[in-house]
Amino acid sequence: MTEADSEKVDLRSEIPRFKPATPPAAFGEFVENMRRLQDLAVSIDAPDEVYAAAQEKTAELIELLAPFEAREGKGPANRSMQLPGRGSLLMPPWKVEKFDEESVVATGVLRRYHLGGGGVAHGGVLPLIFDDNFGMVVYAAKRPISRTAYLHVNYRKVTPLNVPLAIEGKVDRVDGRKTFITARLTEEDGTLLADGEGLMVQLLPGQP
Numbered sequence: 001m002t003e004a005d006s007e008k009v010d011l012r013s014e015i016p017r018f019k020p021a022t023p024p025a026a027f028g029e030f031v032e033n034m035r036r037l038q039d040l041a042v043s044i045d046a047p048d049e050v051y052a053a054a055q056e057k058t059a060e061l062i063e064l065l066a067p068f069e070a071r072e073g074k075g076p077a078n079r080s081m082q083l084p085g086r087g088s089l090l091m092p093p094w095k096v097e098k099f100d101e102e103s104v105v106a107t108g109v110l111r112r113y114h115l116g117g118g119g120v121a122h123g124g125v126l127p128l129i130f131d132d133n134f135g136m137v138v139y140a141a142k143r144p145i146s147r148t149a150y151l152h153v154n155y156r157k158v159t160p161l162n163v164p165l166a167i168e169g170k171v172d173r174v175d176g177r178k179t180f181i182t183a184r185l186t187e188e189d190g191t192l193l194a195d196g197e198g199l200m201v202q203l204l205p206g207q208p
């Protein structure tokens with residue numbers, strides 16, 4: 001086995017082996033500031049000179065960070081389990097509360113940068129939350145490395161912003177390479193906002 005192979009989660013795929021990261025506190029604070037910036041970027045109505053100053057400051061930040069871009073699985077983003085959204089800006093800043101063979105539960109809020117229209121969450125954010133949950137359910141249930149073949153979301157009620165939410169997903173049934181997952185997105189009082197069903201298919205040798 002080569003060194004590159006030992007970095008893969010499975011020799012059948014190019015997906016890097018999952019290695020939890022424990023970055024210094026400043027990384028988590030930086031990611032949270034970036035989220036706040038996203039909230040502001042989608043909501044500000046500022047004078048021209050403020051946009052110009054903001055553009056200059058972000059250009060400086062890009063110059064600071066660009067030399068440190070690293071390949072998937074190397075930097076702390078996406079694998080810092082103690083941080084909201086595993087420290088990934090792509091993910092809503094949710095925390096994993098339960099992670100075992102029975103189910104995976106994550107809780108958190110959606111915020112201004114998740115706005116669709118009319119004060120509620122963009123519908124496209126929900127499949128992201130469901131897909132991530134399905135991925136974790138497969139991992140927690142110790143099923144083989146799989147990819148999402150389909151994902152169906154039923155939107156039962158509009159999803160509010162800045163309100164505590166929870167998603168719980170579990171394996172519904174297994175059929176050969178296929179793992180069927182179901183999940184529910186609820187408010188704290190149990191109100192059902194959306195439910196979803198997905199098919200995760202075990203990868204074959206050579207599948208990316």
Ligand SMILES: CCCCCCCC/C=C\CCCCCCCC(=O)SCCNC(=O)CCNC(=O)[C@H](O)C(C)(C)COP(=O)(O)OP(=O)(O)OC[C@H]1O[C@@H](n2cnc3c(N)ncnc32)[C@H](O)[C@@H]1OP(=O)(O)O
Pocket residue numbers: 018020081131132133134135136139146147148149150176177178199201202203204207
């Ligand atoms: C302290 C420890 C902490 C640990 C923490 C761990 C944290 C975990 C870290 C992170 C978790 C979060 C990670 C998220 C991950 C999410 C996953 C994704 O989003 S993956 C991206 C989106 N998906 C794709 O891009 C797939 C693209 N599609 C494909 O690659 C192929 O189509 C694939 C592999 C899905 C299937 O292709 P084929 O050629 O291998 O297989 P065929 O023969 O087509 O299907 C196999 C069976 O499945 C059925 N099937 C396939 N697609 C179907 C469909 N759309 N609908 C119904 N059936 C379907 C078929 O009918 C067949 O069934 P029959 O065996 O005949 O019974």
